[in-house]
Amino acid sequence: MNAFVRRSRGLVLPILLIAAWEYTSRQGAAQAYAFVPLSSIAQGFSQLLASGELLTSIVASLQRTCSGLLIGALAGIVVGAAMSVSTLVERALSPLYHTLRQVPILGLIPLIALWFGSGEGAKVLIVSLAAFFPMVLNAREGFSHVDKRHLEVATVLELTSWQRLIHVQLPAAMPAIITGLLHALAFAWVSSVGSELFLSSGNGLGNMMMNAETGSRMDVVVIGVLCIGLLGYGMNLLFSRLGQYLLRWRGSR
Amino acid sequence: MTQSLADIDTRPASQLRKPVWLALVDRGSWLLSPVLVLVLWALVASRGTFSPQLLVSPGDVARAFDDLWHSGELLENLRFSLSRLGIGFALGASSGVLFGVALALSRTVEAYFGPLFQTLRQIPTIALIPMFILLFGVEETFKVLIVTKAVFFPVALATSEGIKGVPNRYFDVARVYRLPLRSLIKDVVFPAAAPTIVTGLRVALTRAWMVLVASELLAADSGLGQMIEMGRQMMRIDVVMVGVIVIGAIGFALDYGLRLLEKRLFRWQNT
Amino acid sequence: MMNAPLKQSPIAPAAALPGALDIRNLSKDYLIDGLPLPVLENINLHVQAGEFVSIVGASGCGKSSLLRLIVGLEAQYKGDILLDGERIDATSLERGIVFQDHRLFPWKTVSENIAMALSNLPLDKADKARRVTEHIQLVNLQGFENAYPHQLSGGMAQRAAIARALITQPKILLLDEPFGALDALTRVRLQHELQRLWIQQRSTMIMVTHDVEEALYLGDRVIVMDARPGRIKHQVTVDLPHPRNRSHPRLHALKDELLAELVSH
Numbered sequence: 001m002n003a004f005v006r007r008s009r010g011l012v013l014p015i016l017l018i019a020a021w022e023y024t025s026r027q028g029a030a031q032a033y034a035f036v037p038l039s040s041i042a043q044g045f046s047q048l049l050a051s052g053e054l055l056t057s058i059v060a061s062l063q064r065t066c067s068g069l070l071i072g073a074l075a076g077i078v079v080g081a082a083m084s085v086s087t088l089v090e091r092a093l094s095p096l097y098h099t100l101r102q103v104p105i106l107g108l109i110p111l112i113a114l115w116f117g118s119g120e121g122a123k124v125l126i127v128s129l130a131a132f133f134p135m136v137l138n139a140r141e142g143f144s145h146v147d148k149r150h151l152e153v154a155t156v157l158e159l160t161s162w163q164r165l166i167h168v169q170l171p172a173a174m175p176a177i178i179t180g181l182l183h184a185l186a187f188a189w190v191s192s193v194g195s196e197l198f199l200s201s202g203n204g205l206g207n208m209m210m211n212a213e214t215g216s217r218m219d220v221v222v223i224g225v226l227c228i229g230l231l232g233y234g235m236n237l238l239f240s241r242l243g244q245y246l247l248r249w250r251g252s253r
Numbered sequence: 254m255t256q257s258l259a260d261i262d263t264r265p266a267s268q269l270r271k272p273v274w275l276a277l278v279d280r281g282s283w284l285l286s287p288v289l290v291l292v293l294w295a296l297v298a299s300r301g302t303f304s305p306q307l308l309v310s311p312g313d314v315a316r317a318f319d320d321l322w323h324s325g326e327l328l329e330n331l332r333f334s335l336s337r338l339g340i341g342f343a344l345g346a347s348s349g350v351l352f353g354v355a356l357a358l359s360r361t362v363e364a365y366f367g368p369l370f371q372t373l374r375q376i377p378t379i380a381l382i383p384m385f386i387l388l389f390g391v392e393e394t395f396k397v398l399i400v401t402k403a404v405f406f407p408v409a410l411a412t413s414e415g416i417k418g419v420p421n422r423y424f425d426v427a428r429v430y431r432l433p434l435r436s437l438i439k440d441v442v443f444p445a446a447a448p449t450i451v452t453g454l455r456v457a458l459t460r461a462w463m464v465l466v467a468s469e470l471l472a473a474d475s476g477l478g479q480m481i482e483m484g485r486q487m488m489r490i491d492v493v494m495v496g497v498i499v500i501g502a503i504g505f506a507l508d509y510g511l512r513l514l515e516k517r518l519f520r521w522q523n524t
Numbered sequence: 525m526m527n528a529p530l531k532q533s534p535i536a537p538a539a540a541l542p543g544a545l546d547i548r549n550l551s552k553d554y555l556i557d558g559l560p561l562p563v564l565e566n567i568n569l570h571v572q573a574g575e576f577v578s579i580v581g582a583s584g585c586g587k588s589s590l591l592r593l594i595v596g597l598e599a600q601y602k603g604d605i606l607l608d609g610e611r612i613d614a615t616s617l618e619r620g621i622v623f624q625d626h627r628l629f630p631w632k633t634v635s636e637n638i639a640m641a642l643s644n645l646p647l648d649k650a651d652k653a654r655r656v657t658e659h660i661q662l663v664n665l666q667g668f669e670n671a672y673p674h675q676l677s678g679g680m681a682q683r684a685a686i687a688r689a690l691i692t693q694p695k696i697l698l699l700d701e702p703f704g705a706l707d708a709l710t711r712v713r714l715q716h717e718l719q720r721l722w723i724q725q726r727s728t729m730i731m732v733t734h735d736v737e738e739a740l741y742l743g744d745r746v747i748v749m750d751a752r753p754g755r756i757k758h759q760v761t762v763d764l765p766h767p768r769n770r771s772h773p774r775l776h777a778l779k780d781e782l783l784a785e786l787v788s789h
Contacts, residue, residue, distance in 0.1 A: 006364065009364040009365050010364060010365065010367060010368030010369065011368070012365055013365055013366060013369050014368075014369050014372075017369075091283060091285070091286070092285070092286045093286065094283075095283055095284065095286055095287050096286050096287060096290065099287060099501070102501040102502070102504050102505040102508075103497055103498075103500055103501035103504065104459075104462070104463035104466065104467075104500070104504060105463075106379070106463055106464075106466060106467040106470070107463065107466050107467075107481075107496075107497055107500045107501070108497065109470070110470065110481050110482060110484075110485040110493050110496075110497075111490075111493055111494070111497055113485065114307070114485055114488070114490055114493060115307060149623070149625065149627055150627060150629060152597060152627075153623075153627045153629075155597065155615050156595060156596075156597065156615050156620070156621055157617075157640055157641050157643065157644075158615060158616065158617050158643075158644050159640075159643055159644070160644070163643055163644075167629070167632075167640065167643075168629065171629070171631035171632075172631075174631070189377065190377045190379060190380075193377065193379060193380050194379050194467060197379065197382060197383070197467075197471060198467075198470060198471065205380075206380075209380070209383040209384075210383060212383065213383035213384075213386055213387055216387065218384070218387050221383050221384045221387060222384065224380070224383070225376060225380050225381060225384055228376065228377060228380040229372070229375050229376040229377075229380070232375060232376075232377065233375050248672075249630050249631045249632070249672045249673075249674065250630070250674065251672065251674035251675065
């Protein structure tokens with residue numbers, strides 16, 4: 001079996017499923033309601049593009065994810081580093097952290113909605129929190145496993161505390177931070193969509209889908225799902241590549 | 254040798270012995286910050302700077318918990334939520350394990366189902382909530398199915414990874430002893446892959462709990478999520494807090510419980 | 525260039541140069557599980573400025589601990605360690621050290637690693653760049669300025685570590701089994717390079733090694749230490765001119781003497 005045939009076996013099932021979907025949609029009005037024909041999905045797609053709604057939604061979701069990720073990840077790195085360096089901070093913050101971590105972010109949404117309303121700020125806060133928690137753990141891991149031998153070299157070279165942080169501790173913790181970043185990204189993306197589903201004011205892919213659900217527009221919902229999947233995958237790829245570049249000093253592992 | 258020297262404690266002996274009271278304070282200090290937060294919370298709430306819609310005192314939350322418990326409302330909602338979780342988990346885990354085994358052991362299955370599986374796995378479960386609502390309505394089916402989806406993929410992945418991670422040596426030994434397939438799976442593959450699989454089950458359970466609460470928040474007439482949503486709509490923040498705490502507690506209990514199970518089952522592992 | 529014959533000339537350490545080390549009644553305990561373990565006991569050693577002293581001895585913490593005390597990584601000890609009359613109680617750029625594991629920062633290139641040593645020296649950028657280039661040439665790593673440590677062989681990485689230690693022009697350079705992790709061929713090459721560097725730089729150098737031949741080839745004096753607790757057992761003076769010839773009969777004789785001393789009791 002040559003390589004082409006081997007790889008295209010993976011496509012058999014998807015194609016069959018799509019064909020089954022299309023077939024079901026033609027069985028009658030009731031089925032077409034749920035399993036919308038592919039043609040109307042294509043139509044819906046061009047409609048969304050033309051009206052600009054798709055682009056606006058995508059941009060809004062991405063923007064929110066990125067701001068939340070940035071805030072949450074930075075805060076997470078700072079707190080994680082502080083926890084690994086100072087026993088006092090660890091004692092003070094660790095119990096709180098572990099308690100709060102038990103509540104899933106999506107469960108905190110109603111509380112946050114009550115306190116901060118349902119505007120953009122509340123959503124970015126939710127995304128930041130979602131990114132914060134995994135990052136703290138990873139950053140703390142990273143900073144507490146800085147090789148003591150490298151720290152000795154820093155002492156021998158008379159580096160100041162700041163130089164020590166920037167030139168030794170941060171780069172040494174970077175692999176763990178990148179891992180944390182990828183986890184934080186996944187959580188941020190999911191919670192961004194989640195916050196849109198729940199707080200349905202404003203723009204975003206989640207909003208788009210909620211509105212479509214109310215209006216029984218399955219075609220828009222399908223497009224939304226596809227976009228969410230693709231964008232999530234794409235962002236993960238992007239950040240992975242970024243991570244590989246930042247960690248290029250590691251060589252092959 | 255220099256490596257160990259960096260770790261050696263070179264303080265004089267007199268500094269190392271700690272008085273008893275200090276050791277006690279040491280242990281107790283772990284509780285300090287949560288207690289502090291609680292006290293602060295109670296203080297701020299009693300000042301009345303925030304309206305009762307924004308901030309209620311810990312006492313009010315405790316009272317709300319009491320009410321909900323005694324009226325049976327909390328238990329009933331819990332029952333609904335947990336049963337959905339249970340059924341969905343059972344369905345998702347069993348199908349996930351079966352599929353994971355097939356995926357790991359059969360190249361054909363991997364070739365035909367693999368790519369689709371990996372693609373669908375990327376789609377976050379909550380993104381599917383609107384779609385599932387349209388397809389299955391807002392009744393029980395939708396909630397159970399969404400839990401099933403949330404559980405199936407991580408469990409199938411963990412199973413497949415766990416089995417693929419079984420060292421080839423074990424298969425060789427099995428072949429030498431000519432173990433039949435059933436025995437191979439039961440006595441060799443499963444025990445070796447079990448730790449990874451159980452970890453996958455644990456992760457899937459906590460994720461499923463999260464997804465269930467989310468779907469109940471969005472569309473339900475019963476369950477914890479719905480209780481919270483009602484509380485929010487009626488501006489009863491004490492009810493919301495009770496709900497949030499209970500969610501956290503159950504999530505913790507599920508996770509902790511499975512961790513304990515892991516430890517007991519896998520005592521032979523020296524991690 | 526590395527293998528070109530060096531001029532044969534007796535070079536005596538100049539007494540006027542800074543870098544004289546005075547160790548008097550040095551003792552050091554480590555605490556293992558709360559109990560004191562004596563690691564060094566009553567060490568007395570005087571190293572003249574510009575001298576190369578080798579220390580050999582059985583495996584044990586004593587030799588490395590001595591170096592760590594001199595470089596200032598351990599601050600608590602009994603007795604005196606004086607560099608040009610000043611007591612040592614902390615690290616300083618006047619004292620450099622090369623470890624057995626090169627300890628280059630994996631996330632920095634060779635140039636960046638070497639330049640790290642200049643972080644807190646009052647030099648401007650151009651001067652720093654010039655010094656880095658000079659020292660890269662000094663250890664024959666031209667062309668590898670932008671390489672990461674994982675791309676270097678063990679010998680090359682160790683050369684970079686030596687450059688990093690020398691770039692601050694320290695009064696005294698300590699070497700803790702610098703070539704112990706390298707293969708025999710690389711070791712011989714690097715010994716030759718180290719000798720060349722020492723002849724050029726003339727800083728005081730103290731090297732710990734378990735290789736007796738290496739100790740004799742490089743050192744003006746070889747100290748033999750006993751372990752548990754660390755004490756100075758024996759000393760030989762190598763009164764041969766630098767650069768040395770490995771096959772000199774005197775070196776062989778001294779080697780036999782040292783080995784006998786090491787093996788005894």
